[in-house]
Amino acid sequence: MKYILHLITAACFLIAMPSSFAQGKKLEKANNNFDNYAFIDARKAYLEVAEDGFLSEELLMRLGDSYYFTADYVNAAKWYGSLYDFTDQPKPEYLFRYAQALKSSGQYKASDKIMEKFNTLSNVDKRASLFVNERNYLKEIEAQSGRFKLLPVTFNSKLSDFAPAFYAGSLVFASNRLEGRNTPNRIHEWNNQPFLDIYQLPLDNSEDKDVKKLNSKVNTKYHESTAVFTRNGQTMYFTRNNFTNKKYKEDTDGTNRLKMYKGVINEDGEWKITEIPFNSDEYSVAHPALSKDEKTLYFASDMPGGKGMSDLYKVSIEGDGFGTPVSLGDKINTEFRETFPFVSQDNKLYFASDGHPGLGGLDVFVTELNEEGTGEVFNIGRPVNSLKDDFTFIVNDASGIGYFASNRDGGMGDDDIYSFEKVEDVISACTQTVSGVVVDKNTREPIPNAKVVLMDPANQIIDQLIAGKDGSFTFPLDCNKAYCVRGSKLNYGFDEECFTSTAELELELNLSLELESLNAPKIGDDLNFLLDLLPIYFDLDKDFIRADAQLELQKVISFMKMYPKVKIDVRSHTDSRAPDVYNMDLSSRRNFNTIEYIVTRGGIDRSRLTGRGYGETRLTNHCSNGVQCDEGLHQLNRRSEFIIVE
Known part of the structure; x- marks a missing residue:
């Protein structure tokens, strides 16, 4: 491009050039043409001087510029390359133009190499970081192309x-x-x-x-x-x-x-x-x-x-x-x-x-x-x-x-x-997608019509949908953001995958949610077995809900939301250590806190939950009063049960 593109910036490129060459008159005329933006006339004289062997840093700069400012980037790269070889410390501005000219000639790796050199010489100039540290711009351009x-x-x-x-x-x-x-x-x-x-x-x-x-x-x-x-x-x-x-x-x-x-x-x-x-x-x-x-x-x-x-x-x-x-x-x-x-x-x-x-x-x-x-x-x-x-x-x-x-x-x-x-809309904002399929954990067959929820790391729902007949689902995502995807369905357990999107344009993340089939819940079933819950343990002599227990209680909450008519009896137990009366009080407090968490944190109607503490009256092993047992056996008795009663 020969006109308006360069007129804005032309005054920035005036460079003094010594007049002590043997061909001083020719150079003086060429410099005058260059300073008046008559680059073609200036170029002819510069080339004649260069071909006669009278090279200098200033001559090579202006010869490269005479091509660069008239958008002949192939020849600009040639003469900026000669300048780069001629001097050990080329001016940063010329390194940048050299890199630009190489890029315009399709020499991307060579351009990036010169940009890295430019970056080391020019701490205050941000241009190099746009190329050296930028997103994978060639991959982005490829994704955008063809529209x-x-x-x-x-x-x-x-x-x-x-x-x-x-x-x-x-x-x-x-x-x-x-x-x-x-x-x-x-x-x-x-x-x-x-x-x-x-x-x-x-x-x-x-x-x-x-x-x-x-x-x-x-x-x-x-x-x-x-x-x-x-x-x-x-x-x-x-x-x-x-x-x-x-x-x-x-x-x-x-x-x-x-x-x-x-x-x-x-x-x-x-x-x-x-x-x-x-x-x-x-x-x-x-x-x-x-x-x-x-x-x-x-x-x-x-x-x-x-x-x-x-x-x-x-x-x-x-x-x-x-x-x-x-x-x-x-x-x-x-x-x-x-x-x-x-x-x-x-x-x-x-x-x-x-x-x-x-x-x-x-x-x-x-x-x-x-x-x-x-x-x-x-x-x-x-x-x-x-x-x-x-x-x-x-x-x-x-x-x-x-x-x-x-x-x-x-x-x-x-x-x-x-x-x-x-042909297709251009990409004007960074977006990605997560796609996947909900499958049976055992048979690997797709599960149709499963509920899939997209959440942030704080479990706040961003979007939700019903998977297709083939178990497939897709959610749009923002770039550089953390997400979790949770799948569920009646008569199945739950599965959840968490991930972080990247900065890559139109990247499609793929994952699968594996749900384990459950028998239809019936009276007397314990959710510990239906949902494959990890034991909800309490610290010795404590009644507060531990962080690991909260994760398991979230699964109970999700189950009760999936089956809105189910009622649960929560049964809390202790080991045999400490007096019987104290253990009964401790298990009652644990039971109360468990039910309170499900109601207040899970939004479950209190009428759907009953329960009591049983102290040490229902031990699962022989570790009764006075029996010597290791900590692992005692831990098995400090447990909660979630029994379907309706």
Whole structure:
């Protein structure tokens, strides 16, 4: 991409170069071209000097930059590689550009290696951590890919076409094409091509001959691009060089910045153009996008206080005025370039960035807009994204048809517009699923219509369902969160599995719940055997419910909820140690606390529970008064029974 992409940041890349080379005059002219962003002319001279063997760190930096700033990442990687070999301590910024150029050439492992080197040299720069410590972004991109089908278009030119926008049944876009120009072409020195204008093309049965310029109130002799329109077509916002009322202005360093303009159409179809009030001669404000309710304007800028080379901002539209611009924050903005925002009707923010992990150059990313601002950022994958620059993405959610621009190989011009059809919704939030099957523990056959409950670690129910005829179940999950899944069914026991979801996109966790078949409960059955309860023990001479006993009582509670008509008689026993009267009192207290736990913690109606303490009157073994027994035998007598009585 040759134009608006780089104009925001061009002033950041001026580097002084010694003039003591033997070919000083040639280099002086090349440096002058470079400093005026005439990279192609500068490149020719740099290459001649390099081929003559006059290499230096400064020459290699500028030669790499002359390709990098014109999006030729293959050659940029070549010359940044020469720079990397030439000096033992390359500047961190050039390590970052080298890594970006390698990534744009598909050399991901080499790119990560250089990023690690960059990370060690640049403690204050967060860019490397986005690539080195980030989620498995290549796996995420793979999961996201294939959600769009590319469609052919016929209206691209041999030069640059990008920034599509929907407007009144037509497509508006920026182009520096030679066709349709009524005035002599003015050449921009950046790449020796004409300046950009805004064009319009009817979408129904249109051909390239139907492409027309917007009127002269919008298009001037300098750059215009990236337009967005209100739904009623009466108002537009667009980007232009700092050229207002036929006055061309520069910043204090002599750079002509970008500004946003507002156009309102009158009854005669003429646009009245005014400048947005928060523009500046000292920094760029560009690439507008409108929120779904058209009350917020999103844009890109390199204004002071930003995080990177260009950041995304939003500002409220207040009648004919505007509020104060607000950064979209660290989830969106990085130390590099975030630009070209677009807000879809389903309230997703799409934008281009080379600061978030991607396939190469600029990639298109998406995030959810919400009350808190924005969610996590996700690369939308191939085929929209490629090894080159991919940007200015728009989509009609109703039809699924959209457009974007790219300078990928195989196009007609420098930048081309591509159309697509949405095949599947993009991932704009991290979600996972847990799926499984409920089976019989003994036969391994699926158990149909079992109840399955999704809970948090505190046993709070999040969701519940009835498993299918094949025993299957599925729950959606949030990422990086702990869960438990519990299965149950009439005439079966219970099974529970606990786990923690990860950060991997659309991961499906699989598990099975194994329920053991029970005979239909009948009067006289002890739940200790039906539910395979672990013994509910009490500490010696204590009556409180231990933590291990609470887990077993939860199973009793679940059983009583499954069989709402069952009534239980709770019988508490002690061993023979201590006086008989004391043991009777101790077992009564244990019995009371057991029943109280089931009622208060389990929500079971008290009328369904009876019970008493039996002290040492019903020992299970020979360990009566005066008989010498080890602790294990005495422990067997300190027990609770849960007998079905109705």
